[in-house]
Amino acid sequence: MKVCLVGSSGGHLTHLYMLKPFWQNKDRFWVTFDKEDARSKLKGEKMYGCHYPTNRNLKNLIRNTFLAIKVLRKERPDVIISSGAAVAVSFFYIGKLMGAKTVYIEVFDRYDKPTITGKLVYPITDKFIVEWEEMKKVYPKAINLGSIF
Template sequence: MKVCLVGSSGGHLTHLYMLKPFWENKERFWVTFDKEDARSLLEGEKMYPCYFPTNRNIKNLIRNTFVALKVLKKEKPDVIISSGAAVAVPFFYLGKLFGAKLIYIEVFDRIDKSTMTGKIVYPIVDKFIVQWDEQKKVYPKAVNLGSIF
């Protein structure tokens, strides 16, 4: 199984990194911002940089769509996992076309309303994971697996 872990640097990347017991024995690659925290955390990992800022930035959404197309064609992941933010959107929509399974983890600090990325990818994901029961009111098809922390 080949895993693509895609997310913004900072807290989103930290969420994904905390899934290490799941991904550490799998073939994997990362897509995130080329920033110091990401380079430090992912030292020795296969990483593809993407463009930022992403939130409400149409230019970088288009640029990241081309990054997603290139990376997904080359790597052909079986599953794509993200905890946000907006960089996940092109990877999820194109990944769906390529036949990848999609897993989205809604962020820990949104308890009673959706994130923009969560709202955009919710209709197409194979598994939508929340960390609070209250989030199931926003995402009825979600699965609560509890806190990642």
Template sequence: MKVLLVCSSGGHFKALQQLADFWQRHPHLWVTFRTATTETALAQEQVLWAHSPTNRNLPNLLRNLWLALQVIRTERPDVILSTGAGVAVPFLLIGKLFGCKTVFIESVTRIQTLSLSARIVHPFLDILYVHWPQLQLRYPRAELVQSKIGS
């Protein structure tokens, strides 16, 4: 199973790193933003650098849309896994069109409402994971992550 890992740098990147027990067992490719942190952390990984910033930046949205099309068409991942951010949207939507399984893990900080990126893609996802029962009540298709929050 080939896994495409898509996230922004920062907190979304750290969250995806915490799932290493899963993705390290499979061939994988990262798509994230180039920062000193991601360059260092991914020095031994296969990575493609997405265009940043993505908030209210139409040229970068189009560049990332084109990148998503190229990456998914050539790499043919079985699963696209994301912990969020605007950069994930084109990859998850195009991946779905190409028959990839799409999985989004919402940030633990989202308690009452989904992030904008999750709201955009959730109707098309195979799996949406949330950390809080309040979100699962609002989005019944979401699956609750069994985490150690509050314990």
């Protein structure tokens, strides 16, 4: 199984990194901001730098969509996993068109309201995971796995 882990640097990347027991023995690659925190956390990992800022930035949404086409065509992951933020949108939609499964994990600090990214990927995500039971009111098809932290 080949895994693509997509997320902004900082907290989103840390969230994905905490899934290490799942991804550590799998063929994998990362898509995140090419920033010092990401480079140090992912030292030795295959990483593609995406364009940022992403939130409400149409230019970088378009640039990341072309990046998604290029990277996903090359890597052909079986599953794409993200906990946000906006860079996930391009990779999820292009990935679905290419036959990849998608797993989205809504961020821990949202317990009663959706994120913009969550709202955008919810309709096409194969597994949508929340960490609070209250979030199932927001995302009825979600699976509550409790806290990753």
